[in-house]
Amino acid sequence: MKHLFATTALAVSLVAGHAAAEDTLKIGYVDPLSGGAASVGQIGLNHLKFIADEANAKGGINREKVEVIGYDNQVNAQTSLVQVQKAIDEGVRIIVQGNGSSVGVAIEDFVAKYNRRNPDKHIVYLNYGAIDPVLTNEKCSYWHVSFDANVNVKMAALTNFIKDQSDIKKIYLIDQDYSFGHAVADAAVKMLKEKRADIEVVGNEFHPLVKITDFAPYVAKIKASGADAVITGNWGQDFSLLLKAAGQAGLKVKWFTYYAGAAGGPTAIKQADLAGQVYQVNEGINNLGYPEADKTIKAYIDRYKDAPVVFPRIFNTAGLLFKAVEEAKSSDPADFIPKLEGMEYKTFSSGGDGFIRKEDHQLFQPLFISSFGPLKDGESFDEENTGWGWTKIGEVAAKDTVVPTTCEMKRPG
Structure with a gap:
């Protein structure tokens, strides 16, 4: 009889454990958590953990607890695939990168390959910032959504x-030497020629990704070129150190960027005195005056005082995911992806209208061009405690x- 009770208890325990696993919406965050890009990656993980805690405080999503697990990919493709497989082995079906x-x-x-081989256990890739156009064009996949x-x-x-x-006559391009950096440079050359053929591109430079510690030689080239503006897709330490070198060299030009607001960027801009x-x-900034966003931003910054950088795109990613899961009443990607297709959404920073295009799973949303400097009247949020x-x-x-897509999506079934 004692043996029977032990066996029954074990069976109940296993069933309960299985139920608990089923009642958890696991998100695998695969991004750099060590090395030169760790500051940016860690902030993304902070965002998701904050969002998960907020959701769980309200009872979870469809009564499922949200769990965020970080996986360090060191910005390396092969390492990333090892980490994605590790996440799958640990029960994760939603990958964020x-x-x-x-x-x-x-x-x-x-x-895409995993899902073909495992048609009863699909996973999904939610992309909050990898923006090479190939991802939603020739490489597009039903199991990928770009936010x-x-x-x-x-x-x-x-x-x-x-x-x-009208004061811009010469532009220098400097980018990281990988697919994104080349896409930025190619788009800049093409569009400048179409819109301002009189602007001379006086440099088109590429450098290794998160490996340069001293950008002084690159800044010297920019100064020597006579450029009055720079376009760069650099992010993380590659942007911060570039601006640091510019400040040390006294390079006073306009900078047009994709990711100046990422970790370290605002501090570098102020130190370079480039107000x-x-x-x-x-996709958004603080100080747009949208009350719903302001409340969340304040709560987030209060929690992460040492890294008070806000990525609106991660809030949009999680918000759209949770909305789709709730509508589908399921956290199975096969069930909630159809809900994402064509979904309309009030975006995080401004409450502006956004929507996911069904044809390529690209989110279209309001975009903002902003400049960085001392806070103006009515602006409440500074960046990285700079006062700017x-x-x-x-x-x-x-x-x-909205731009055209060449995506020819292969749908399941």
Whole structure:
């Protein structure tokens, strides 16, 4: 009889354990948590953990507890695939990644192949920041959703702004030497030629990804070129150290960027004394005055005082995911991906209208062009405790960011 009770207890325990596992919505965050890009990767993980805690405090998503697990990929494609497989082995079916388009392409391919081989246990790749256009064009996949505007969409907004700056005559391009950096440079050359053929591109430089510790030689080339503006897709330490070198060299030009607002960027801009000379294009900034966002931003910054950087695109990613899971009443990707297709959404920073295009799973959303400098009247949030913040100088509605796609998506079934 004692043996029977022990066996029954073990069976109940196993069933309970299985139920607990089923009642957890696991998100695997595969991004750099060590090395030169760790500061950016850790902030992304902070975001997801904050969002998960907020959701769990309200009872979870469909009564499932949200669990976020970090996996360090070191911005390396092969390491990323090892980490994705580790996540799958640990019961994760939702993969989130955003830093490095070369990594994004590798994960997108891996996920598509995995799902073909495991038709009863699908996984999904939610991409919050890898924006090489190939991801939603020739490489597009049903099992991939992109929550950040791609390189071409952002460059169109930047060059539309640049074309009206009559003082810009010479532009220098400097980018990281991988697929994203080349996509930025190619788009800049093409669109500048179309919109301001009189602007001379006086440099088109590429450097190794998160390996350069002293950008002084690169800044010397920019100064020697006579450029009055720079376009760069650099992010993380590659942007911060580039601006640091510019400040030390006294290089006073306009900077047009994709990721100046990422970790370390605002501090570097202030230290270089470039008030009002650094611009970025992205999906949102603090100080837009949207009450719902302001409340969340304040709560987030209060929790992460040492790294108070906010990525709106991660809040959009999680918000759309949770909405789809709730509508599908399931955290199985096969069930909730159809809900994401065509989904309309009020975006995090401004409450502006956004939507996911069914044809390529690209989120279209309002984009903002902003400049960085001392806080203005009515602006509450500074960046990285600098006393400076981002100020909106331009906005593009989601409908005006739509570009064609070459995606020929293969759908399951």
